[in-house]
Amino acid sequence: MALTPEDVAKLAALARIDLTGEELQHLAPQLEGILEAVASVQQVADADIPPTSHALPLTNVFRPDEVRPSLPREDVLAGAPAAEEDRFRVPRILGEEA
Amino acid sequence: MSAAVMDYDEALAAFDPVMGLEVHVELSTASKMFCGCSTAFGAPPNTQTCPVCLGLPGALPVVNRTAVESAIRIGLALNCSIAEWCRFARKNYFYPDMPKNYQISQYDEPIAFDGWVEVDVDGEPFRIEIERAHMEEDTGKSLHVGGSTGRIHGASHSLLDYNRSGVPLIEIVTKPITGAGARAPEVARAYVAHLRDLLRALGVSDVRMEQGSLRCDANVSLRPDPAAPLGTRTETKNVNSLRSVERALRYEITRQAALLREGTPVTQETRHWHEDTGTTTAGRSKETAEDYRYFPEPDLVPVAPSREWVEELRATLPEQPHLRRKRLLAEWGYTELEMRDVVSSGALELIEQTVAAGCAPQAARKWWVGELARRANETGSELDALPISPAQVAQLQQLVEAGTINDKLARQVIEGVLAGEGEPAEVVESRGLAVVSDDDALGAAVDAAIAANPDVAEKIRGGKVQAAGALIGAVMKQMRGQADAARVRELILARLG
Ligand SMILES: [Zn+2]
Numbered sequence: 001m002a003l004t005p006e007d008v009a010k011l012a013a014l015a016r017i018d019l020t021g022e023e024l025q026h027l028a029p030q031l032e033g034i035l036e037a038v039a040s041v042q043q044v045a046d047a048d049i050p051p052t053s054h055a056l057p058l059t060n061v062f063r064p065d066e067v068r069p070s071l072p073r074e075d076v077l078a079g080a081p082a083a084e085e086d087r088f089r090v091p092r093i094l095g096e097e098a
Numbered sequence: 099m100s101a102a103v104m105d106y107d108e109a110l111a112a113f114d115p116v117m118g119l120e121v122h123v124e125l126s127t128a129s130k131m132f133c134g135c136s137t138a139f140g141a142p143p144n145t146q147t148c149p150v151c152l153g154l155p156g157a158l159p160v161v162n163r164t165a166v167e168s169a170i171r172i173g174l175a176l177n178c179s180i181a182e183w184c185r186f187a188r189k190n191y192f193y194p195d196m197p198k199n200y201q202i203s204q205y206d207e208p209i210a211f212d213g214w215v216e217v218d219v220d221g222e223p224f225r226i227e228i229e230r231a232h233m234e235e236d237t238g239k240s241l242h243v244g245g246s247t248g249r250i251h252g253a254s255h256s257l258l259d260y261n262r263s264g265v266p267l268i269e270i271v272t273k274p275i276t277g278a279g280a281r282a283p284e285v286a287r288a289y290v291a292h293l294r295d296l297l298r299a300l301g302v303s304d305v306r307m308e309q310g311s312l313r314c315d316a317n318v319s320l321r322p323d324p325a326a327p328l329g330t331r332t333e334t335k336n337v338n339s340l341r342s343v344e345r346a347l348r349y350e351i352t353r354q355a356a357l358l359r360e361g362t363p364v365t366q367e368t369r370h371w372h373e374d375t376g377t378t379t380a381g382r383s384k385e386t387a388e389d390y391r392y393f394p395e396p397d398l399v400p401v402a403p404s405r406e407w408v409e410e411l412r413a414t415l416p417e418q419p420h421l422r423r424k425r426l427l428a429e430w431g432y433t434e435l436e437m438r439d440v441v442s443s444g445a446l447e448l449i450e451q452t453v454a455a456g457c458a459p460q461a462a463r464k465w466w467v468g469e470l471a472r473r474a475n476e477t478g479s480e481l482d483a484l485p486i487s488p489a490q491v492a493q494l495q496q497l498v499e500a501g502t503i504n505d506k507l508a509r510q511v512i513e514g515v516l517a518g519e520g521e522p523a524e525v526v527e528s529r530g531l532a533v534v535s536d537d538d539a540l541g542a543a544v545d546a547a548i549a550a551n552p553d554v555a556e557k558i559r560g561g562k563v564q565a566a567g568a569l570i571g572a573v574m575k576q577m578r579g580q581a582d583a584a585r586v587r588e589l590i591l592a593r594l595g
Contacts, residue, residue, distance in 0.1 A: 063161065084257055
């Protein structure tokens with residue numbers, strides 16, 4: 001499967017990474033190499049080997065529905081790039097009309 | 099720009115609508131889906147957050163057991179199969195309402211799938227197939243600053259409150275709903291109302307549409323006839339009341355019909371419903387599932403509900419709504435027609451609670467489906483959003499039965515309770531609405547009425563007892579409706595009999 005610079009540009013846009021044309025040219029073959037490595041693992045995986053998403057053989061790890069203390073608001077907002085009216089302040093959200 | 103629309107009947111004569119409904123339900127667990135933060139509604143902004151629901155590096159989510167139980171119970175109540183093994187998935191997108199830059203959801207392995215419900219549309223059953231019900235987490239709330247109406251358009255920046263971020267959410271998705279024809283908007287409304295009643299009976303959610311704990315996204319597409327392939331659909335968001343579900347679908351059908359009639363294809367997109375104008379406008383173009391780059395959530399192990407657990411949960415399900423309606427109809431002695439009015443005005447639960455608070459079923463029905471439904475209608479709100487509780491209605495009826503107030507005065511008491519003046523008894527007190535049955539006060543009014551109507555008095559003396567009505571009316575008028583009519587009658591007859 002050949003990855004084109006256009007594919008990489010789309011992935012970059014979805015990941016909000018701003019890449020120059022030169023960087024796209026540079027990264028496309030690298031990502032291609034990663035896909036090839038995964039493909040070689042897939043060759044080994046037979047139908048009798050279930051796909052693994054988790055390393056631990058566990059299911060049903062739950063916690064009881066109990067309220068625990070939240071963080072103090074000052075601490076929470078201290079991590080915000082900007083705050084206003086006790087809320088996180090972010091730039092205008094583009095690309096959407098409402 | 100307001101798009102052209104076609105007349106509704108004309109649109110339905112030319113096209114067959116197909117709907118799909120996605121309903122999001124916030125669970126009423128005490129804590130969030132993956133952390134111990136409180137889910138209480140209305141707390142000051144950003145006071146119910148922690149490293150997990152803020153997506154801080156290194157924080158690890160742990161699943162709320164009660165939320166999984168609620169999800170399974172919802173699935174069972176929707177006649178779904180429950181997955182023997184399923185995983186959470188990351189839905190990746192960048193939007194400030196999700197500080198992690200992904201939402202933990204379920205993708206191709208929902209906890210519940212392939213169900214159905216039968217809803218009541220004007221007394222007739224309509225079956226709706228359920229595709230799936232899956233678990234996910236709610237997003238934060240954004241406030242857009244600088245725009246004219248709090249909308250994104252024209253806003254200079256946005257403010258985020260993450261209290262809601264991570265609240266357990268169940269998304270219930272229907273299969274395409276076909277065969278509804280012109281009744282499609284009503285069917286959609288009946289379905290959402292049915293879900294609301296069902297979820298409330300399950301006790302898993304507050305199901306308050308006005309507070310956003312029950313939200314509906316409505317998809318609709320048109321095709322020339324039922325044999326044609328499905329048309330291009332739009333998804334309308336921000337549909338936050340039963341009335342809006344119906345109105346938004348009606349509007350969208352007439353808008354799409356106008357486009358198709360002039361040969362313009364419908365664009366697949368998200369649209370926003372505007373309650374004030376009764377129209378929808380285009381939102382961002384819909385991301386494809388691929389763009390979300392779903393993958394199994396590595397921080398959470400799979401959920402594998404044992405069949406024993408599922409059966410235990412099945413045993414906790416409440417009575418099915420249609421069986422419950424049948425039972426209550428018999429218990430309360432309503433007619434079919436009365437029951438239909440009760441259900442369609444959304445008063446069933448309210449009446450049940452009012453009866454439980456000691457009110458006679460017919461009286462409870464009279465208040466909720468009569469005076470209160472009228473007031474809800476006037477203000478465009480749902481009946482259960484009125485600021486009066488079933489216990490207060492029961493109290494009101496007690497005051498009527500005790501003779502403290504009559505029906506006419508009770509309407510003024512309702513007005514007072516709705517205006518936030520306190521409990522019914524307090525409103526009676528503060529507004530001075532109690533019926534006067536004190537003989538001195540009534541006697542004076544009766545004497546005045548007799549003196550003012552000598553000819554009527556003469557008739558009664560002559561044995562025409564039914565003429566007393568005219569004197570009772572005169573006394574009532576003089577006492578601004580607050581006289582005890584039965585006592586007034588006795589006093590008149592005692593004087594003239
Ligand atoms: Zn938290």
